[in-house]
Amino acid sequence: MRTRTADVLVVGGGIIGLVTAWRAAQRGLATVVADPSPGGGAAHVAAGMLAAVTELQYGEQTLLDLNLASAARYPDFVEELTAATGLDSGYRPCGTLAVALDADDRADLRDLHAFQSSLGLDAQWLSGRDCRRLEPLLAPGVRGGLRVDGDHQVDPRRLAAALLRAARSAGADFVRAKAARITCAGDRVTGAELGDGTRVVAARTVLAAGCESGRLPGLPEDALPPVRPVKGQILRLRVPAERAPFLSRTVRAVVRGSHVYLVPRENGELVLGATSEEFGWDTAVTAGGVYELLRDAHELVPGITELPLTETLAGLRPGSPDNAPLLGPSPLEGLLLATGHHRNGVLLTPITGDVLGHVLDSGELPDYARPFAAGRFAGAARREQTV
């Protein structure tokens, strides 16, 4: 068994692990990332909406603040990333239009608008006619909508590629293997044994393995973060040059209780998402998932039927009990968390990097991240176990 030492071992090379490794390596910390295919993970499947305002949920105002703060950092973040790597992340400040397809949707969207306004968020109510003026391919039956000019997009695959290069350039080392087992000495995490036989001894270990973080071998049961897989199926269509621009901004709706959205990239890719399924670890693309996405998107923008369908894919979001991430020091010494980002992993990438950088510098969370402390469920988990 080969042994390596590091200041920081990052378990998981998705966008969250990569941004953490980048920020660690920038600080001169000897950083190792363990992942069989770095740059993959849930971001490979994700649409890349930066939708802090349109995805606002009642009762999640705390998370909203983090989402808004991360969205605000995006322009500088992608500029820094491009300067460091020469790679473009496909950041597109295009705005979003959330529409209502019937009277019930309209009432729900009106309520959301009132809630947004009460929080001082920028969203503009449009009539159905004005929605179609903005996006002529919308279904004729659209009853109204919310124009949110601050909810943008990034291309998660390009973002991952840029982060991978940035982390490498800053000096992070990559081992192309899974973490087979987290290693502990008493109450202290000491690193991990990897699937290729490498033993990494690290002063600090960051779990950034998405939903896998919740079942990594080697940790005491009550130290495993309470993250679970939330399956998402997503499609990619292609807008042929002669039909471009098909849509000029992200268009979304709630159809029969399910969210459906169309995210148009500059390069002609049109991402159609997404299901949200709590079926464990299964990542099969199903006939029903694809059918419902196409059916709902067809109600929203009938003209999609003529577009080539180029990819069908499913991934697993790391869901947490309150839909917010788990960040920073865990109750176990030497172990940090950067997981549980659920639907917001792409949006929260810039601020997660900043939070983890701050933690690596100071050992503590910055104030704005305290509500997302990694240990906030630890007591609850223990209580449940002892009941």
Place this chain on the structure above:
Amino acid sequence: MRTRTADVLVVGGGIIGLVTAWRAAQRGLATVVADPSPGGGAAHVAAGMLAAVTELQYGEQTLLDLNLASAARYPDFVEELTAATGLDSGYRPCGTLAVALDADDRADLRDLHAFQSSLGLDAQWLSGRDCRRLEPLLAPGVRGGLRVDGDHQVDPRRLAAALLRAARSAGADFVRAKAARITCAGDRVTGAELGDGTRVVAARTVLAAGCESGRLPGLPEDALPPVRPVKGQILRLRVPAERAPFLSRTVRAVVRGSHVYLVPRENGELVLGATSEEFGWDTAVTAGGVYELLRDAHELVPGITELPLTETLAGLRPGSPDNAPLLGPSPLEGLLLATGHHRNGVLLTPITGDVLGHVLDSGELPDYARPFAAGRFAGAARREQTV
């Protein structure tokens, strides 16, 4: 330029070209097949229904006779093929159930049944309840159906693999290149120049290039067979072991005027087809094609929604003016046709091999194939040109 001589040059290595090459090589004829990827073609996309009776069309009784004759040859054909190659073709004598989902469908299916009966074909009318007794996963609303125990299936990809090996074993040579140009000397076809620079000089050239047969360079305009591409999109689902057998036979219906069918393989593959689109040479899988197939199949067998969707694919059938194949000697000396099989390429593979074998022996079509003579549209085409 490398020159090769052959008794028979087969242009196209799909199942029709392969069966032709096999029969030619078995006769001791020096046979060359030109195809960039032999064993591919429309059969790679096809479902492999052998549905002479359920796909009966009014006005196509002549074609019916050929279809029935080929279906009758299938058991011996696949036995011979397996004996020659050790490969199984996935022939499955499972029968077919064609069902009606509403009163109009039911009336149409009743008419078809009467027509089938008038021709002495074996089909049995079942109540909706009896249909569901046979296939419990059928939609509860099924109004009745036709049980056709003689319409079976084969796996076209396995069939193609077996034919490829059979043709090779019998001595056929393969050049992995397209025919760039058919060569003529006066009124006589002399072979072809291939994309890799090979020149094949052949006593007889068989066009078996599917819909490409209609636009091969080098032939006089009025010698090009009148075949056109008819696009079909098709899906493959997977039946997990714990849900098998999902269906025990091919199940089909007409939904909103479109044919939809589910073909269950022994190995758990479930093929869901197919669109029929006259959009030229485009082979894109489209959002609308996939959507409609899933929608219609979901009406037929609601439980498909839970099955993994493993493949989406589009191919081009070689359509002819009367939906029947063009077989045997063409008006141009040295040129034979084996194309235009439209929806029936897999079904007609055994008899096409026999017809072409007979033609290579005798120079003439067997009596039963005379209605499908390759030259039957030549006069019409010339007349149209001179009008």
